[in-house]
Amino acid sequence: MAKPRSGMVKSNLFIDPKVQKGLQFLAKRQGTTYSALVREAMRNYLIDELRREKEVASLEANSEIMNDGVAANSQ
Helix, strand or coil: CCCCCCCCCCCCCCCCHHHHHHHHHHHHHHCCCHHHHHHHHHHHHHHHHHHHHHHHHHHHHHCHHHHCHHHHHHC
């Protein structure tokens, strides 16, 4: 079994077998490992979600609907 890189933690995931096969195919085609591809996908997902949440929070903070007296009192 491969030794994890410094700062890494081991995690077990249950995924659909078809998704696993697809990821294995892509990893081989891209000349990387299955694990590296999964780590990259998870990191990209996290970054995208945090950006989306920041955008939503910004929209909510600047929205006239959120800043009027009725909306403020109903929260």
